[in-house]
Amino acid sequence: MSAVLTNPPPVPAQESPGLWTLAWRRLKQDPVGMVSLAIVAFFLLMMAAAATGLIAKDWSKEKGVSYANPSFLAGAENLEAKAMAARETSKAPPVDLSDIDPLAPRYKEWEERAAKIAVTEVKRAESLPFGGDKWGRDVLQKVVKGSEVSIFVGLAGALIATFIGTLLGAMAGYWGGRVNDLLEWFYNIFTSIPYILLILSFAAVAQATGSFGKGIFSIILILSLTGWTGIYRLIRAEYLKHASREYVKAAQAIGASNMQRMFVHILPNVSHVSLVQLSQHTVQFIKAEVILSFLGFGVPVDQVSWGTMLAEAQNELVIGKWWQLAAAGASMAILVTAFSLLTDSLRDALDPKLK
Amino acid sequence: MTAYVMRRLWQMIPTIFGVILLIFILFNWVGGDPAQVLAGKISNKEQIENIRRQLGVDQSYWVQLWVFVKQVFTFDFGRSWSTNEEVSRILITRVGPTLTIMIPVVFLETSLAVAFAIMVAYVRGTLTDRTIMIVCTVAMSISFLVYIIVFQWLFGFILGWFPVQGWSESFWKNLTNYAPLPIMLAVFVGLAPQLRLYRSFFLDEINQDYVRTARAKGVSEKKVMMKHVLRNAMIPILTNIGISLPGIFVGSFLLEVFFSIPGLGREIITAVNRSDFPVIKAVTGYLAVITMIVNLLVDVMYKFVDPRVSFK
Numbered sequence A: 001m002s003a004v005l006t007n008p009p010p011v012p013a014q015e016s017p018g019l020w021t022l023a024w025r026r027l028k029q030d031p032v033g034m035v036s037l038a039i040v041a042f043f044l045l046m047m048a049a050a051a052t053g054l055i056a057k058d059w060s061k062e063k064g065v066s067y068a069n070p071s072f073l074a075g076a077e078n079l080e081a082k083a084m085a086a087r088e089t090s091k092a093p094p095v096d097l098s099d100i101d102p103l104a105p106r107y108k109e110w111e112e113r114a115a116k117i118a119v120t121e122v123k124r125a126e127s128l129p130f131g132g133d134k135w136g137r138d139v140l141q142k143v144v145k146g147s148e149v150s151i152f153v154g155l156a157g158a159l160i161a162t163f164i165g166t167l168l169g170a171m172a173g174y175w176g177g178r179v180n181d182l183l184e185w186f187y188n189i190f191t192s193i194p195y196i197l198l199i200l201s202f203a204a205v206a207q208a209t210g211s212f213g214k215g216i217f218s219i220i221l222i223l224s225l226t227g228w229t230g231i232y233r234l235i236r237a238e239y240l241k242h243a244s245r246e247y248v249k250a251a252q253a254i255g256a257s258n259m260q261r262m263f264v265h266i267l268p269n270v271s272h273v274s275l276v277q278l279s280q281h282t283v284q285f286i287k288a289e290v291i292l293s294f295l296g297f298g299v300p301v302d303q304v305s306w307g308t309m310l311a312e313a314q315n316e317l318v319i320g321k322w323w324q325l326a327a328a329g330a331s332m333a334i335l336v337t338a339f340s341l342l343t344d345s346l347r348d349a350l351d352p353k354l355k
Numbered sequence B: 001m002t003a004y005v006m007r008r009l010w011q012m013i014p015t016i017f018g019v020i021l022l023i024f025i026l027f028n029w030v031g032g033d034p035a036q037v038l039a040g041k042i043s044n045k046e047q048i049e050n051i052r053r054q055l056g057v058d059q060s061y062w063v064q065l066w067v068f069v070k071q072v073f074t075f076d077f078g079r080s081w082s083t084n085e086e087v088s089r090i091l092i093t094r095v096g097p098t099l100t101i102m103i104p105v106v107f108l109e110t111s112l113a114v115a116f117a118i119m120v121a122y123v124r125g126t127l128t129d130r131t132i133m134i135v136c137t138v139a140m141s142i143s144f145l146v147y148i149i150v151f152q153w154l155f156g157f158i159l160g161w162f163p164v165q166g167w168s169e170s171f172w173k174n175l176t177n178y179a180p181l182p183i184m185l186a187v188f189v190g191l192a193p194q195l196r197l198y199r200s201f202f203l204d205e206i207n208q209d210y211v212r213t214a215r216a217k218g219v220s221e222k223k224v225m226m227k228h229v230l231r232n233a234m235i236p237i238l239t240n241i242g243i244s245l246p247g248i249f250v251g252s253f254l255l256e257v258f259f260s261i262p263g264l265g266r267e268i269i270t271a272v273n274r275s276d277f278p279v280i281k282a283v284t285g286y287l288a289v290i291t292m293i294v295n296l297l298v299d300v301m302y303k304f305v306d307p308r309v310s311f312k
Helices: A019-029 A031-051 A079-089 A104-116 A139-175 A177-192 A195-209 A216-226 A229-243 A246-253 A258-295 A306-319 A323-350 B002-030 B034-039 B045-055 B061-074 B087-122 B127-141 B144-158 B171-178 B180-206 B209-216 B221-249 B253-258 B264-273 B277-305
Strands: A064-070 A125-128
Touching (some): A019 A031, A139 A306, A177 B002, A306 B144, A323 B144, B087 B127, B087 B277, B127 B180
Parallel strands (some): A064 A125
């Protein structure tokens, strides 16, 4: 009866990897995901460098001749630049007006003054790496600088939209009842207006009054105030599911407040949904920004974005200057492709059950 | 069924009221004083007062809201602020060109996307499937603007197959002469995302039990796809078409801007540029109502597509 119970030797506690570690491991196994992550990271670095002025600082300098050829087409004929050069050199000699000009006695004084100002003649480049635009600005630098506005708008808009959507979704899903009814009412209102029309309505008000701030901030606000609905719906469904789970009840039992349960306990378990949505909305908003800037809502004249570049390129194509269109269109296509593929990989990595 | 429709219509009332409230808050409250915008730079106090009285914005917000509600239900939105044309007339005359473009687009796009999707789903997992999916992803990433600019340049300017832009009075001339290029563009651009989506719908159905049963009793693979899978996949496909239907009224706004088509979409862009609030308010309000009704119709249509659905 007095058998000694021998405890088995304690198993060394195995560190169980968390959701994010596991997801990162799965993502690392996915070559497509890693390549697109690298491309997206490259664009983000480029944006940050352009924003801090490290690169593409003098994108607005007119360095080349009008419509300078891209380097690999350096020898091609450039009729526009020739015509412009011809206009500049063929200026008629000034007509001598000194007989009738009452200011004639001061001519000499002016000449002396003019001579004092040092004028350095800048030789305009015949060709630029990606070619030049109408004013001879470097298209490569414009694309880099344009990425700053386009990506920043997409990212900031998506961040705010995800924040709004997650917050409202959490409230509706967790509280239910009246709060849910109210927020569902909001959701129905916003989704019963076609999305494009909703954006354009906000843009009309922003355009007329400036009540959404100036320039790109108005675009960010418009996109995020209209784009939260999809995220709200998904997060709400997740919270509905989680609110009655045991771990949340356990949290309640140990005295966690509602706020703690919502944001400390449940949020980490649904945050992967938010992350995938963030990524997806960034892509969507970058595309929307390009169209809005093209239509002239938002990006001011002294800034460049991929949308304003495409607007310029529309007229250039007819005279055979295709490089601005190609540069802006291709860089956007590369970024958006990489971002979409990354979104898919993220979804697979974070939610392996889906597959 | 009647009871279901009645209840759904009843439930629409708070949403319609909410839409009215949202538009009102946006344009009358956030939008601020339209007189300042309209009077422009050469304004004095008297002029602004006059304009305010004409537009009725000197009244309290409650009165303005009541006026707006009346406008929505009497279909009378007054006159455009910039052209003084009646808003209802603008809407009626602009809807025609938009639908001339968009109705063929919806038909072509849907039938092509369904046909291609079922083919791709049939060869799922093969190299063809994967190649088409990659092409679709890349095609979706290129901006619509780039497609329009290149197509207009290539087919209108270089090849000269279609007029670069324009519109006429005659419906047939529009349909045969001016519309084909915009229609082709919209179908081309809309195909990739729809193909991807519908393929996933088909793949969801292919793994169902009833498909295995059908195969087990010896139904040919072709018949399984065309009869069993296609019919069941039509349910999510119809939902998707239903959701996108209200958008056809403004969906082609970029095409209309590029091809100078005097449709609703271009009218809205012009209205946004000119701060012509009555036009935008009217279009937004009505499209919201149309969207709700279309959603209801789609739900009712389920009953006919899928007998398992019951109205509760």
